[in-house]
Amino acid sequence: MRRLLSALGVDYAQWRALTIASLKLDVRSGGGAAAALSNQRSGGGILGRMSGFALLGVFVAIAAAFIGDRFAASMVVLSYVTIMVATAMLVDLNVVILSPTDYGVLGPQPISSRTYFAAKLTNILVYTLALATLVGLPTVVVFLVKHGLASGLAGIVALYACAVTVTFAIVAGYARLARAVGVRRLRTALSWVQLAVSFVFYGAFFFVSEIVGRSVLANFTLPRSPWLLLYPGTWFASYAELAAGAGDWLHVAGVLASLALMALLVGAMRGRLSLEYVEQLGMLMAGGGDARAPRAARYRFRLWFRAGEARAVAILVRSQFRNDMRFRMGVLAIIPLTVIYLLMGVSDAREAGGARPDLSLVSVAILLFPTMLRANLAASDAFRASWIYFATPADRARLIRSARDILAVFFLLPYLALVGVTLSFFVDDPLWLLAYLVTAGLMSNLMLLLATLLNPELPFARPHEKMQETSRVIFVMIVAGLAGILLMRFVDRLYGNPLALATVFGALIAASVLIGRLTRTRIERQAAQLEFLG
Amino acid sequence: MILTEKLSRSYGNKQALIDLDLRVEPGEILGFLGPNGAGKSTTVKILTGMIRPSSGRALVAGYDVVEQPLEVKRRIGYVPETAALYDVLTAAEYLELVACLHHLDAKTAAARREELLGLFGLGDAQHKRMSEYSKGMRQKVVIAAALLHRPEVLILDEPFDGLDANTAAVAKELLKRLADQGRTILFCSHILEVVERVCSRIVIINEGRKIAEGTAAEICAATGAATLEEAFSRLTGVRDVGLVAADVLSALDRT
Numbered sequence: 001m002r003r004l005l006s007a008l009g010v011d012y013a014q015w016r017a018l019t020i021a022s023l024k025l026d027v028r029s030g031g032g033a034a035a036a037l038s039n040q041r042s043g044g045g046i047l048g049r050m051s052g053f054a055l056l057g058v059f060v061a062i063a064a065a066f067i068g069d070r071f072a073a074s075m076v077v078l079s080y081v082t083i084m085v086a087t088a089m090l091v092d093l094n095v096v097i098l099s100p101t102d103y104g105v106l107g108p109q110p111i112s113s114r115t116y117f118a119a120k121l122t123n124i125l126v127y128t129l130a131l132a133t134l135v136g137l138p139t140v141v142v143f144l145v146k147h148g149l150a151s152g153l154a155g156i157v158a159l160y161a162c163a164v165t166v167t168f169a170i171v172a173g174y175a176r177l178a179r180a181v182g183v184r185r186l187r188t189a190l191s192w193v194q195l196a197v198s199f200v201f202y203g204a205f206f207f208v209s210e211i212v213g214r215s216v217l218a219n220f221t222l223p224r225s226p227w228l229l230l231y232p233g234t235w236f237a238s239y240a241e242l243a244a245g246a247g248d249w250l251h252v253a254g255v256l257a258s259l260a261l262m263a264l265l266v267g268a269m270r271g272r273l274s275l276e277y278v279e280q281l282g283m284l285m286a287g288g289g290d291a292r293a294p295r296a297a298r299y300r301f302r303l304w305f306r307a308g309e310a311r312a313v314a315i316l317v318r319s320q321f322r323n324d325m326r327f328r329m330g331v332l333a334i335i336p337l338t339v340i341y342l343l344m345g346v347s348d349a350r351e352a353g354g355a356r357p358d359l360s361l362v363s364v365a366i367l368l369f370p371t372m373l374r375a376n377l378a379a380s381d382a383f384r385a386s387w388i389y390f391a392t393p394a395d396r397a398r399l400i401r402s403a404r405d406i407l408a409v410f411f412l413l414p415y416l417a418l419v420g421v422t423l424s425f426f427v428d429d430p431l432w433l434l435a436y437l438v439t440a441g442l443m444s445n446l447m448l449l450l451a452t453l454l455n456p457e458l459p460f461a462r463p464h465e466k467m468q469e470t471s472r473v474i475f476v477m478i479v480a481g482l483a484g485i486l487l488m489r490f491v492d493r494l495y496g497n498p499l500a501l502a503t504v505f506g507a508l509i510a511a512s513v514l515i516g517r518l519t520r521t522r523i524e525r526q527a528a529q530l531e532f533l534g
Numbered sequence: 535m536i537l538t539e540k541l542s543r544s545y546g547n548k549q550a551l552i553d554l555d556l557r558v559e560p561g562e563i564l565g566f567l568g569p570n571g572a573g574k575s576t577t578v579k580i581l582t583g584m585i586r587p588s589s590g591r592a593l594v595a596g597y598d599v600v601e602q603p604l605e606v607k608r609r610i611g612y613v614p615e616t617a618a619l620y621d622v623l624t625a626a627e628y629l630e631l632v633a634c635l636h637h638l639d640a641k642t643a644a645a646r647r648e649e650l651l652g653l654f655g656l657g658d659a660q661h662k663r664m665s666e667y668s669k670g671m672r673q674k675v676v677i678a679a680a681l682l683h684r685p686e687v688l689i690l691d692e693p694f695d696g697l698d699a700n701t702a703a704v705a706k707e708l709l710k711r712l713a714d715q716g717r718t719i720l721f722c723s724h725i726l727e728v729v730e731r732v733c734s735r736i737v738i739i740n741e742g743r744k745i746a747e748g749t750a751a752e753i754c755a756a757t758g759a760a761t762l763e764e765a766f767s768r769l770t771g772v773r774d775v776g777l778v779a780a781d782v783l784s785a786l787d788r789t
Contacts, residue, residue, distance in 0.1 A: 013634055013637060014634065014635050014637075016634070017630075017631050017634030017635060018631075018635075021620065021623065021627070021631045024622070024623060024627065025620055025622055025623065028622035028623075028663070102620070103584070104614065104616075104618040105618045105619060105620060106635075107582065107583070107584040108582040108583070108584060108607060108610065108612040108614070109607060109632065109635040109636070110604045110605075110607035110608040110635065110636065111604075111607075111635055112604055279586065
């Protein structure tokens with residue numbers, strides 16, 4: 001290892017010290033206000049999150065076990081691994097590589113640009129490879145049992161090659177972007193790239209889900225078409241085929257393409273990118289940002305929120321979105337997911353030809369959007385500024401409730417309006433659509449209330465924790481997925497019976513009021529115990 | 535020694551530093567003063583190799599900060615304005631990390647760590663996470679980290695911030711003795727009494743330009759001021775401090 005790193009121009013002793021320190025920092029860094037309250041070490045939190053990913057890995061392995069075609073099974077599993085790693089990179093680790101935060105501590109130390117870059121990259125790889133192991137390794141075991149030793153071993157190689165490639169590709173993309181657009185415009189550019197990349201990755205996810213969902217797993221096979229090579233997932237899936245001695249020209253071409261891509265990325269990592277890394281960080285740190293002066297926002301907020309705490313949170317959310325790259329990127333990463341769900345709902349609606357479409361996916365988006373936004377609202381790199389909640393006579397319970405209300409007013413309602421307007425072009429029965437939107441809105445609000453009840457958090461008051469957002473996204477997606485399917489069954493069954501529909505509306509409103517009250521009592525009790533984490 | 539020639543730095547259209555010429559000899563403690571936003575931090579960041587100058591040249595311990603930043607960083611000890619630390623590490627772990635980055639062998643690193651933390655009164659607390667430390671304790675860790683590798687040049691930005699009176703007195707004496715050993719020290723502070731007492735020479739900058747240089751007595755004589763504080767106010771263009779305070783009070787009464 002020492003020789004390899006030295007050959008790459010990396011100082012082994014420094015790299016080792018930095019890697020150990022960064023792992024200590026990650027394991028020990030705060031687990032949020034709730035963890036602080038319960039004196040819980042965040043190591044337990046990491047274990048919990050890892051268990052969640054391992055469970056997902058078992059589900060993926062079960063699906064792979066039922067797919068008869070080894071190549072198809074490899075492609076599906078590696079696509080899931082790609083999505084998981086990409087989601088982690090986009091949602092959690094997006095600015096690790098470009099963040100100048102620890103440059104303030106390490107900048108004056110005699111560390112070369114390449115060593116610093118290598119340490120950061122190692123830190124990210126630890127997480128992405130752990131994630132790939134948890135999600136992909138159960139399938140490798142299935143491959144070992146079902147397809148033999150060679151396929152299993154090839155599966156391991158493909159799994160890690162795929163995870164490393166995705167990690168390197170995203171890191172290289174971000175770093176090249178920093179050089180291409182310059183540091184002054186980097187924050188804005190990154191947000192848009194985040195949006196575009198999220199569309200690509202989530203789009204791929206649904207592409208795979210659709211294929212799997214519409215096929216009978218046991219009979220699911222992939223056609224041997226050269227067009228398959230356009231999808232990089234097939235490149236890594238080819239490893240198992242070749243190892244099993246069942247490969248043809250397509251698989252050889254796939255493996256060669258994957259090796260070429262990896263060589264290209266490793267070359268990029270060794271080149272100017274790593275040499276100029278520290279310089280980029282220095283410029284980022286010195287750049288001071290391009291914060292724009294808020295316009296008449298506070299007056300607009302006054303119309304909606306009269307309480308001082310609510311107005312304060314509204315101003316904070318707005319300015320954080322404009323100036324905090326990490327928060328903005330976190331929010332923008334959610335939009336593609338919800339838009340793709342909406343587009344798939346539109347596609348179903350068009351297929352239904354004006355009749356009542358199956359809007360399960362749109363329901364998932366409506367239920368998902370505010371709850372995922374709420375998760376983004378709690379963590380911030382500027383969490384130390386939250387001392388102001390504790391040093392002023394602000395009502396902390398009201399601050400927490402205000403954050404939830406702002407999400408409902410500024411995000412959920414406009415999103416429902418967007419969904420309503422979009423679907424009104426494809427659905428003939430406007431009353432049905434209205435009933436659907438009201439039910440979905442009430443259920444989404446209920447989910448938001450429940451999330452607040454279970455974990456009341458002050459806005460931007462805890463530090464980011466690696467992989468926390470990823471595990472939340474996955475968890476909320478699963479819950480919202482189930483709730484979305486239930487919701488559609490509800491609306492379809494009850495629509496013909498106005499009394500039953502009114503009863504459901506009433507029940508949802510009553511439940512919201514009840515949970516709202518419960519939340520209020522709990523938050524007031526919890527908020528009194530919340531402590532400044534800075 | 536520290537040497538800068540026509541050192542400039544701009545952020546977009548804003549010129550933070552303009553043609554700064556600076557010379558700090560070995561054994562000298564130079565007080566580097568200026569009002570907020572004058573360009574002190576920019577100068578310090580350039581000298582520590584954290585950012586590049588837009589033009590001009592800076593040499594630290596004989597090495598160019600742009601051409602040979604690693605050589606510079608090996609020879610400097612830096613105390614930043616805010617005690618930037620990894621909160622979840624213990625002081626012992628943090629100093630171990632810094633020692634590794636300076637390639638100190640484990641035995642030397644441990645001995646120096648024990649010695650420095652002990653001298654700063656952190657011997658018992660060295661295995662506690664720094665998130666539990668007070669501001670003064672954090673500052674002591676930063677100073678210890680800056681001295682760990684026995685640097686030739688010390689760049690100190692408000693080093694006494696948060697230190698109790700006793701520790702600050704020890705630190706002042708320590709600085710003088712380090713200078714006596716031939717180390718070069720750049721000392722930035724807003725506490726003019728301390729600067730006057732500790733520094734052998736003073737440079738004042740304002741709006742990115744050097745506006746005064748000399749001993750405290752020379753600067754006072756040149757401005758016709760009785761104290762360094764008065765000289766500083768006159769040089770940096772602040773009108774009568776009593777008038778400013780009266781204006782603030784009347785503004786508070788109005789609103």
